[in-house]
Amino acid sequence: MSQIRFYLTLFIVKSVIRFMKLLGFNATDTPGRIALILCPDIIGRIKLPNTVLAVTGTNGKTSTNNILSQVLRNSGYSVIDNAFGGNINSGIASCLIQHCDLKGVCDYDFACLEIDERSAGKIFPYLTPDYLICTNLQRDSMMRNANVEFIFSILDKYLPASTRLILNGDELNCCQLGKGRNKSRTFFRVDLQKDEVCRDNIIKDVTVCLECGSDIRWDFVRNHAIGQGHCVNCDFGSPECKYIMRRREDNKLFIETEGIVKQYPLVGFRIVDYYNQTAVVSLLKEVGLTDEVISAGLENTIIPKSRFEEFNINGKKIISILSKGMNAIAVSSSFDVIEKDKTKKSVLLFLDDARDAVKSSELISWIYDVDYEFLNDENIRQIIIGGKRSIDHKVRMLMADIEAEKISTSINVLNMVEHLDVKEIETIYLLFDVYNVPEYKRVSEKVKQLCQREVA
Amino acid sequence: MIIEILYPSSCNLFGDRGNVLYLKRNLPEAAFIETGLNDEPYFVKNEVDLIYLGPMSEAMQMKVRDRLTPFKERIKHLIDSDVFFLLTGNAVEVFGKEVVDKDGSVFKGLGLLDINCQRDMFKRKNNLFKGKFEDIAVVGFQSQFTVTESREKGLFKKIYGLGLNLLSNYEGVRKNNLFATYLIGPILVLNPYFTKKLLSLLKVDKETLYLEDEVIKAYRMRVEDFDRVARKQRLS
Known part of the structure; x- marks a missing residue:
């Protein structure tokens, strides 16, 4: 049977x-x-x-x-x-x-x-x-x-x-x-x-x-x-x-x-x-x-593109890292990579758990386990935080003594790029959560377009 | 002011370090003493104003209980003398009577608080909590394996969420100036009005909290979001 x-x-x-x-x-x-x-x-x-x-x-x-x-x-x-x-x-x-x-x-x-x-x-x-x-x-x-x-x-x-x-x-x-x-x-x-x-x-x-x-x-x-x-x-x-x-x-x-x-x-x-x-x-x-x-x-083995992706648009690098929101170690590791890069950088963060935002209200405790101090780096010119929890991330960043003038927030993830100024920037980092891939793709596209326009 | 943080590297599971960070920023004049698991606590031979202990793993609860047992009488004396304690997450269980696990094992606490807990490692309880401390709305997250029966005074009057257990009207325990809550994470950052109240009880004259505008903005958004979820869950 x-x-x-x-x-x-x-x-x-x-x-x-x-x-x-x-x-x-x-x-x-x-x-x-x-x-x-x-x-x-x-x-x-x-x-x-x-x-x-x-x-x-x-x-x-x-x-x-x-x-x-x-x-x-x-x-x-x-x-x-x-x-x-x-x-x-x-x-x-x-x-x-x-x-x-x-x-x-x-x-x-x-x-x-x-x-x-x-x-x-x-x-x-x-x-x-x-x-x-x-x-x-x-x-x-x-x-x-x-x-x-x-x-x-x-x-x-x-x-x-x-x-x-x-x-x-x-x-x-x-x-x-x-x-x-x-x-x-x-x-x-x-x-x-x-x-x-x-x-x-x-x-x-x-x-x-x-x-x-x-x-x-x-x-x-x-x-x-x-x-x-x-x-x-x-x-x-x-x-x-x-x-x-x-x-x-x-x-x-x-x-x-x-x-x-x-x-x-x-x-x-x-x-x-x-x-x-x-x-x-x-x-x-x-x-x-x-x-x-x-x-x-x-x-011929490569790291899957969904995890780590790099584009070069007329001399400006765009680097995307999947950073697993709610996982402090994964996010800190991404910040570590950013800090070690000595170029002039902008960082776009959107780590809210999109699924959790629908069903519940996202737990933010983990951001106090993240080494935001790594982003307190003179080469970082701008940090743009997207999503409902952007104010929480901003508070945490201020507690890491990151200058307030560098930080922008945007509840709507798709509007983040409006805060981005790529003029003096050599590298743009996009950090996104595993449940934010559709938004990431749209933001990434907007950043690419901005870089292309800037050069033109 | 002297604030002792007990075992900060081992008892910091859920970003609870944010509480210490926020206290440090709000109390720049205070001395913060961080005691390691294998060090003798500062409070044993010295006067302190506030003792903080955060959440820990179940195995760590045993180690912490063993480390504190020789100083049980001193801790009792401090509680009776109105010294402030802030215990978050499952730290309260170390001060309680016992935790009975579903597998039959029993964890004996220090017995300084009249609480008993039941633990089921296969049922993790995650939920949003809203309650009141006097007239102040307090919000936070609970994520735990236990439910608690308490004969002590409750800390927060429950509006929604698990609290000590589903039937209880309270979350947390208060004994004199010992504040124990199951809420996890940076509850002081999440609840600026409660933090102000706590500081005033500590006789700290502080009109404006560190980053007050941003913290209150985040607090208001969170309360709104919690209420939205609570309404939705009630409707469903």
């Missing part, structure tokens, strides 16, 4: 997907939701690709999974992934159903699945990844994720013991995953780079030893407790790492594996990109791919 239900569900949901595509919709969550209602254990019934790779973590999982699937495809493997955006159980179900045949077989070499850490309990009972990367476990939207310990407890509870873990050795929370249970736990880290400026962020998710509560002695903290540290009292601390990103030279990344350093084509120039790429290289080497295959795969 349950088999009949399974095949019937596959047939119905595949038809739904086809119909949605005919109408021009992306088959993201909805087909999966229908499938889970009709056949709740459908994820466990589909025959998965030969090797299942998963990526989870608070920040960087989308980019990492994207790099991973691109490298494998570039290397000639058949790959399925959930890059269209569904990383909870319904998104995973949609992805698998879309790529399996009517017998429920996903005949591919690899599945590269981005998995929402909060959804571990709804996915891992049905799907056991062969390998799983955890990029980090950090503070996120408090309404959804409460606190890091809470997310850790969910993920750790449901992680299958047989999954081989690839963990960020520079992040002490995620290093504890599978401890004493998962047989294979491999760590990677990124060395402190020459001339790298470490930031003292407002929030650090590891402030004392997670075992005994004593102080941590840090060798270095890159940002937000990402770094190398050890308890002053017990043996708790950063683990021995098998894969170490040593340095970057031009467009090459040098990663050491058990004493041997190899170079790989560089995917992105930010420290977070080094982490994502090192995670991917570590995993693929664990899977058994050679350095040559990995390097060839990385050659």
Whole structure:
């Protein structure tokens, strides 16, 4: 009976997907939701690709999974992934159903699945990844994720013991995953780079030893407790790492594996990109791919444009960064990138959660976890804040001692560009939230037009 | 004036640091002492005017309780002597009697406040709160795993939101000059009129708050927005 239900569900949901595509919709969550209602254990019934790779973590999982699937495809493997955006159980179900045949077989070499850490309990009972990367476990939207310990407890509870873990050795929370249970736990880290400026962020998710509560002695903290540290009292601390990103030279990344350093084509120039790429290289080497295959795969790999986009209009740079509102660490990281750019800059911020604005009134607490102090930079000539919460952001900026004359607010996001003066400006940054993409596109277009007019 | 911030790096989950930042800007003459988790609190051997403790993870609650237990009598004395305390988020649970988790585990607090809590880690309660402190409208966010039964005086008279629990008419607890609220984040920035009142109770003569115009503008917009959501939810 349950088999009949399974095949019937596959047939119905595949038809739904086809119909949605005919109408021009992306088959993201909805087909999966229908499938889970009709056949709740459908994820466990589909025959998965030969090797299942998963990526989870608070920040960087989308980019990492994207790099991973691109490298494998570039290397000639058949790959399925959930890059269209569904990383909870319904998104995973949609992805698998879309790529399996009517017998429920996903005949591919690899599945590269981005998995929402909060959804571990709804996915891992049905799907056991062969390998799983955890990029980090950090503070996120408090309404959804409460606190890091809470997310850790969910993920750790449901992680299958047989999954081989690839963990960020520079992040002490995620290093504890599978401890004493998962047989294979491999760590990677990124060395402190020459001339790298470490930031003292407002929030650090590891402030004392997670075992005994004593102080941590840090060798270095890159940002937000990402770094190398050890308890002053017990043996708790950063683990021995098998894969170490040593340095970057031009467009090459040098990663050491058990004493041997190899170079790989560089995917992105930010420290977070080094982490994502090192995670991917570590995993693929664990899977058994050679350095040559990995390097060839990385050659044409790019960071998804929806995350980081750069345009050059007659000498003026427009840089867009998806900054995940309500996620203080992601936004602070974007501010860090802006601060390190020494050109004359304008910054347009629109980080309100559009969905939340409709259903509720957006929580603004997180903006006091964000390092607005990074924007107190003489090279920033203008900061334009858009959205309903723009006054709250302005108050926070003033508390960071940013000059009031530099700050403009616009409740209507689309009117932000009216405040923008690009005359003396070399770079314009657009920071937007994951739920503001349509507005971002319109604002971005207006900024481009303004730059074109200015030059003309 | 001496203000002690207890464990600021560990008990600052939801941007609560904004409260300290705002107090610092409003009280430039005050001395702010930030006490680390492994340091002896300043209040143990010295007089203080205000002690602040923000929200923390459930594991951190145990550590904080253990750190404060040796000084329980001193804390009791300070509360009885009308020293000001401001506890935000789940910090109040450390001062309460116990938190009983749905999984059967029990967290014993310091027992300085007559409150009992029930915790369900699978049910996070997120909601907007509006209440009154005397005649001042107070708004804020609650995001928590617990509900609380209190035999203490309530802090804010509930207009809408969860409060201590759905049936309670109050949010938060007040005992002498101890103010404890489950509201999270920078509540002092969010509620300028309440902040003014608190400062006046602290005998601070301050006519205008830091960034008063902007903060009041944001406050008015927020109250309006909260009321809109409350009306919508009531209608639905």
